[in-house]
Amino acid sequence: MTELLSFEKSRQNAHGPRLPEADVESPGPDDVLPRELLRAQPPGLPRLSEPEIMRHYSRLASMNYSISEQFYPLGSCTMKYNPVANEAAAALPGFTDLHPYQDEETVQGALSLMWRLEQALCAVVGVDRVTLQPAAGAHGEWTALRMIQAFHRSRGEARTEVLVPDSAHGTNPASAALSGFRVVEVRSGPDGRISLADLESKLSPRVAALMLTNPNTLGLFEREILDVAEIVHATGAMLYYDGANLNAFMGICRPGDMGFDAVHMNLHKTFTTPHGGGGPGAGPVGVKADLVPFLPTPTVERMNGQLKLDFKRPKSIGRVRSFYGNFGMLVRAYTYIVAMGGDGLTQASLDAVLGANYLRHEVEGLLEMPHEGPCMHEFVASARNLAPRGIKALDVAKGLLERDFYAPTIYFPLVVPEAIMVEPTETESKATLDAFAAAIKEIVTQADESPETLHEAPHGLPVGRLDEVATARHINAYLQGQSEDPILRWKKAP
């Protein structure tokens, strides 16, 4: 199945929408504005009737896999069920119709929701305060690093390096670099955990922070986390927690207790706000007392029984986005936390760990397991054992798509060759996990019997494997003026 672009379906005389007239006696822009300020050519938007538009998007929707229809075991992404009650809550007019510049006394409900969400997140991760402003996880990382930078600068220390493990998510080094830090990599040991010896050798008075995920991206708990915290703090550096893997231990343990000074959370992972095909998410950051003065403005404060937005924070790093964050996502996360409660969140993490270990056990022997278990909420397998038959992690992924499963994260973390990173989450039943394991078994058998058909997978989807290399080449040609087709957008054929 393919679907023409809206631009290709556009017809010059299609019925557009009926819209109101001005109903006031007043000149229009053409009468008032000087010619040079006016647009010369109308924008080339498509022209389609409403029935055609609705069918267009319905057909596009049917070309997507999603957590509502498929198991989506994308490691590190925590694709769990998005409760529909969250959507109903976020759609309440008492939230959607609020202008961000309404007076504080008219938005006490919204501020109260933010205040309560902050309290709940503080309890889950063990910190003193939380900013809800960052719009995504990477935005939260950067926000935290800016606070850590401001903290050191306030003490007259020019710390210019940030340590990042080699197994870290790519946003970690990118966020550090965008904050103006030099990134220094710390190696993993043979067991997949951070090497204390390597860490010690890289620590110095130049280091501002160590960025760490725990459990790490291999799904392994950093057993020596307390030692890590001690040696990092001993040098005056701070410890930053990447919350991508928070789903592993809500109610079981807390990054704040492990010694982390700043903690980001992905509401679109752990707290079930939908991922939206690539956002909007929300990446709140929790901090310990030392970093509180540096939180972005405004914070929500309680004063004389009223909630206020506090803009007067002299040490603040300032704003990291407009207004107060992705408020609609905050409503969803809050609704989820209220429904689940402390008991429910704890059970969710326990089930996530149980499901991951169970699935790991079921596929062990089919794929290589480079590290010893138990794992936490996810595990990393390797398709290296299929290499003799010419089968790669990519082929396994495509074989899964063909069997109506979304694919796990592949080729990440970088420290595992042919990595296949599986995160089942607590909202997948044992029957689904069993079916997934059976699919892996089938693929491994197929790799043995007819590897060439696996190279051609997936069959039966809207498109087969796309030639991304050719796409990149065509873009190059366009950028170098050798082709008129921009590839990155539709353009009417000349």
Added chain:
Amino acid sequence: MPYLVHSPEDRAAMLAALGVSSMDDLLIDIPRSLRLSALELPAGLSELETMAQVKSLAARNRVFADRLTFRGGGVYRRFIPAAVAAVTSKPEFYSAYTPYQPEASQGTLQAIYEFQTLIAELTGLDVANASMYDGATAVAEAAMMAHIHTGRNEIVVVGYLHPEYLEVLRAFSEGRGIKVRRGTEPNSKTAAVVFQQPDFLGLLVDAAGLTENAHSLGALAIACVDPISLAIVAPPGEYGADIAAGEGQQLGLSPSYGGPHVGFIACRKDLVRRLPGRLIGSAHDSAGRRGFVLTLTAREQHIRRERASSNICTNHSLCALAASVYMTYMGADGMRQVAEVSFKRAHALAERLAALPGWEMAFPERQFLNEFPIRVPKASAVLRKLARKSILGGLDVHRWFRELKGVLTFACTEVNDARALDELVEALA
């Protein structure tokens, strides 16, 4: 417990398969001293009780009717076709992840490819990216593009840029040692001149002149633009700006207390490799079928790590989808119609308000579109008086700009019908 799927028997069966007797055996790597006895949060509630609690919070907010909302400042009430929510509430769209597996993500990929094209058309520039968080971060990232491209360390902000965008730009710049200067004159150290068209107060600026001036000193010109306005006023591509950035909330997204909305960035061809975030391109499979893929990923964090053009991973895809549905639904004529209606009503309102005793246009010689600054006798008293009549009056901009004491900006759109304008003026009489 809501949303959990395992029965006690399932759990027992899985533990048995693993050959362990309890969850503690799976949590052995966590030091004992770190184990929490209980999460200190209230116990969970039924959906009925949960929704009652959330609704009681919503009920503690005061909602002003669309037609009686005259406050803008970057977020506007506009007509949102029912088509938008009908599309964005499809779980196939909202519950998918970033489209890493193109064969199973063609819906999202094609929709965002269309978004890139729509934004490129609207701004008159060559290429747009797959979305940004908001207008503020879009402007800040545009400035970072200019910094990398020119190798220069100063950003000049001309005129009334949205004050929160300026703050975000400063936060982005500070860590990297980039200087942000509010002023008018770029110099040979200037990486980019940033201006907003129309500006935060609603006034039109000489975008062509500012662009030319920036270029004469080797700096880039970054135009922060209002997408609806581009149905009427010259787009950045027509006057030669290098990068257009802006906020897309008006393209089918509700105010929602400030988010989630969507930012956009479009640029000239030679800056494409500096673009932050995701980009989608067209491709073909071995059977010759066209499809769409994430492309130019070598700029991105998961490949380039600390050398990436930005750290963006999750962006605002679903909001970009909403904006696409909106722009496709409205078409160029529909967008022009709402822009014109907004223009006419704002001008009619400005004339009537300026005739009130003690009221005067703050910048009478300047042109505007659908938002304008007006000096009033007592700003806070005016706003209180309006609120008593259930009207959300103009925005008091003195909060950000010392020189604008007593200045309110009023915004009009197609939702403020002619009768609403009468009600506003009557409330003040």
